[in-house]
Amino acid sequence: MVVALNNSNDNSTDERTPLDVQNNEVEDIERIPEDHFKSESRQLIDRLIKLGVVVLLLLWGSLLLIKTIKSNDKESRDFPQYVFPNPNVTVDGKLKVAFSNVRNGTFKPEMHNIQWLEHTTGAKEDKGLYVTWKDDSYVIKSVSDKHYENVLLKGKTFIEDGHNMTIDNIVASPDLKKLLIKTNTVKNWRHSTMASYFVYDKSSLTFSHIGDHITLAEWSPNAMDIAYIQDNDIFLYSTGKKQTTEQVTSDGSSQIFNGRPDWVYEEEVFESDKALWWSPDGSYIAFLKTDETDVNEFTIPYYVQEESSIYPEMRSIKYPKSGQSNPLVDLYVYSINDKTSFPGHTSKYFQDSDNLITEVIWVGKDSVIAKVSDRSQDLLKVLEIDANKRTTEVTRIESSQGGWWEVTHDTFYIPRNQKYDRAENGYIDILPINGFNHLVYFSPINSTKSLILTKGNWEVVNGVAAFDYDTNRVYFISTKKSSTERHLYYVKLDRPGVVHKVTDTSEDGVFSATFSSSARFMLLTCSGPKVPYQKIVDLGSSQKDKHIEGNVLGETLYYLKKNEKLIESTELYKIPSKKFNELNLGKDANGDDIIVNSFEILPNDFDRNLKNHYPVFFYAYGGPNSQQVIKTFGVGFNEIIASQLGAIVVVVDGRGTGFKGREFRSLVRDNLGDYEAQDQIAAAAYYGSKSYVDSEKISLFGWSYGGYLTLKTLERDGGKHFKYGMSVAPVTDWRLYDSVYTERYMHTPQENEEGYDRSKVDNVTSIGQAQRFLLMHGTGDDNVHFQNSLKFLDKLNLNNVENYDVHVFPDSDHSISYHNANKIVYDKLFNWIKHAYLGVYLL
Structure with a gap:
């Protein structure tokens, strides 16, 4: 306005305000004679005031009009506006998905797990016995006889020394005469706990106390003994004598773990609290001995555990970061009869002593095999330990062939049986066949050559699901139909390569199954895409279902769960539609098309004609x-x-993800965060080009590795496509994460220094080119340490990046759930992106 009012012919710049200009004009008027001023000047001033008011009103109205009418030209908009849809109902009056109905379980299917019981008889004698809870009683049921019921224990509490004890978990003995009861459970890390254990004797109706502060307890196959771990030592408890009879190890300490994993083995290797394995007849115990002496400690402060405490509680864990000292492990075998142990000396078969023992399984009454790899998981060796001869032998050596050896627990023991043409003990494993994971059979145990059971451009998932000992059928779940589905099949040992369908592949489906010990009966679970259900199927029946749903083999005895209530709810609500796609993201470095799996969730009342x-x-x-x-x-x-929010939700499984073959996933080796970010950006460019998409409102959210990928994508993108990012509990430098996971994909920092430099979140000024981003982390995260986010925040400070928000959750671990944090974290995410879509962060 100043320039418009300055009509001088010189080149000077008038920096005065409009008020200053108006005052100067008044000063000029004052040179007119006073008698004329009183008449003419008053009228002029009045006209100028009225004109000014009109101009101000016109300007104000114009601004309102600009704000309410959305321009089709995105680049011309200073304040883009977005109107959110009706949060309660769709245009056709259906109810909408909201936090309230998700959190109250409206859309959560009811699923039921059953514990199948072991037996030694054949399929004809298999009654499908399992144990479960029913009406607060722990009972044995039969899938073949609905009326059969054997109550093992009534109630979920019992009295001990005048105290009411709540039962947290029960495991029946193999002969079903006794129960191992867990109570007073205290959570440790992700899988591990500490608890008190009791044995309930059904015949005498008595409870016997084994001990307190026990981290693991396991029944022996003889149904009499229990191996348990206390203070990192292994003990044997006799249910007959009702007392501890043996101390198997005596060197347990804060540095030496016997029979239980340390933090990194629990999190990254066994994915459980167990590192102890009974032999099939209970004559031996194989157990892992872990020495953490050289592993560095990481200390985590906890601030809000005790309300009255004015100092934080400091907890230290042995946490091997990338390139640092790993725990030293070996597999020991203890003889119940001789009461002695011997080591397998697994490390002597590798150049370095910090090898990983990733899987242990008994393959006969005297033989146990261990899968052992180097720390970067390039080389896998299969060792057989003979418990009787006390010898160790290398039976197989497998190279990763440019990929890596993923930690698995899929090896399946196949016992010899001359009647069914199994002359020797053997086992089924998973190996890459032409780049895809498939079933292979090794027999005898020390065989170096396998029988390939399956092959093709698809993958077997999680190894053998079940084995029918009478028919030689090997049941398995695979991606044979599609990498985005899971169907059940079988192949026979004596007819390798001939794959038979068990589930209906004419319909989309994601199936899983558990089996009775003879594999005659199965609990078939359909997890989608329609409302989940569970059914019991008799695979030994000659009858077939008249109406096919799920299984095309066997007879459906009954549905365990149909989720009728959920089906009714889906009729009342308008759940946004989900569409699965294969996206072509362009050409790779070799000129080949980059084809990735993705899905999009379209908002209710979606209109592709909107611009x-x-x-x-x-x-x-x-x-x-x-x-x-x-x-x-x-x-x-x-x-x-x-x-x-009326947003299109997009999920893309880019290069590096699973179930599309070794070449697709192993591309990211030694270079995490690069190809993954490229693919997210390419997908964002694809969606940003759509006419109905507002390309100024494209955001990315991820948690854990997804949080890392969010930051790496923003870094590479520099605000071009992704305008907003939300990163929760991210890794920001792979030198800060644990060795077992990181080195599997990156090798060590000493071997791959440049790769670690490329893969860390480093160029924060590029991240700052986005409109705004959000960072959230729990201070008690024992997995991805809060240290990652603090180092990242320090970089932001040093580089003057300020367009971000932070929310910290006191004492929450990686799940962010302590003290109501899980509700808050999602509320925060929702409200933050809501404000982003409103354009609040543009100001």
């Missing part, structure tokens, strides 16, 4: 060998975003 309208909410995980794009049923945060 520059819809925000796009990308969710990513993207870790090596992971998968998010799978056709399961689920209604959660993504559906809330689509329903309440």
Whole structure:
């Protein structure tokens, strides 16, 4: 306005305010004679005032008009506006997905797990016995006889020394005469706990106390003895004598773990609290001995555990970071009869002593095999330990062939049986056949050559699901139909390569199954894409279902869960539609098409004729060998975003993710965060080009590896496509993460220094080119340490990057759930992106 009012012919610049200009004009008027001023000047001033008011009103109205009418030209908008849809109902009056109905379990299917009982008889005698809870009683049921019921224990509490004890878990003895009861459970890390254990004797109706502060307890196959771990030592408890009879180890300490994993083995290797394995007849115990002496400690402060405490509680864990000292491990075998142990000396078969023992399984009454790899998991050796001869032999050596050896627990023992043409003991394993994971059979145990059972451009998932000992059928789940589905098949040992369908592949489906010990009966679970259900199927029946649902083999005895209530709920609500796609993201370095799996969730009342309208909410995980794009049923945060914010939700499994072959996943080796970010950016460019998408409102959210990928994507993108990012509990430098996971994909920092430099989140000024981003982390995260986010925040400070928000959750671990944190973290995510879509962060 100043320039417009300055009509001088010189080149000077008038920096005065409009008020200053108006005052100067008044001064000029004052040179007119006073008698004329009183008449003419008063009228002029009045006219100028009225004109000024009109101009101000016109300007104010114009601004309002600009704000309310959305321009089709995105680049011309200073304040883009977005109107959120009705949060309660769709246009046709259906209810919408919201936090309230997701959190109250409206869309959560009821699923039932059953504990099948072992038996030694054949399929004809298999009655499908299992144990379960029913009406607060622990009972044995039969799938073949609905009326059969044997109550093992009534109630979920019992009295001990005048104290009421709540039962946390029960495991029946193999002969079903006694129960191992867990109570007073205290959580340790992700899988491990500390608890008190009791034995309940059904015949005498008595409870016997084994001990307190026990970290693991396991029945012997003889149904009499229990191996338990206390203070990192292994003990044997006799249920007959009702007392501890043997101390198997005596060197347990804060540095030496016997029979239980340390932190990194619990998290990354065994994925459980167990590192102890009974032999089939209970004559031996194989156990892992772990020495953490050289592993560095990481200390985590806890601030809000005790309300009255004014100093934080400091907890230290042995945590091997990349390139640092690993725990030293060996497999020992203890003889129940001789009461002595001997080591397998597994490390002597590797150049370095910090090898990894990733799987242990008994393959006969005297033989146990261990899978052992180097610390970077390039080389796998299979060792057979003879418990009787006390010898160790290398039976196989396998190279990763440019990929890596993923930690698995899929090896399956096949006992010899001359009647069914199994002359020697053997086992089924998973190996890459032409780049895809398939079933292979080794027999005898020390055989170096395998029988290939399956092959093709698809993958077997999680190894053998079950084995029919009478028919030689090997049941397995695979991606044979599609990498985004899971179907059940079988192949016979005596007819390798001939694959038979068990589930209906004419319909989309994600199936899993558990089997009775003879594999005659199975609990078939359909997890999607329609509402999940569970059914009991008799695979030994000659009858077939008249109406095919799920299984094409066997007879459905009954449905365990149909989830009728959930089906009714889905009729009342309008769940946003989910569409699965294969995206072509362009050409790779070799000129080949980059084809990735993805899905999109379209908001309710989606209208593709709208222009520059819809925000796009990308969710990513993207870790090596992971998968998010799978056709399961689920209604959660993504559906809330689509329903309440009217955004298109997109999930892309880029290069490096699993179930599409070794070449697709191993591309990221030694270079995490690069190809994964490229693929997210390419997908964002694809969606940003759509006419109905507002390319200024494309965001990315991820947690854990997804949080890391969010930051790496923002870093590479520099604000070009992704305008907003939300990173929860991210790794920001792989030198800070644990050795077992990181080195599997990156080798050590000493071997791959440049790769670690490339893979860390480093260029924060590029991240700052986005409109805004959000960082959240729990201070008690024992997995991805809060240290990652603090180092990242320090870089932001040093580089003057300020367009971000931070929320910290006191004492929460990686799940962010302590003290109501899980509700808050999702509320925060929702409200933050809501404000982003409103354009609040543009100011």
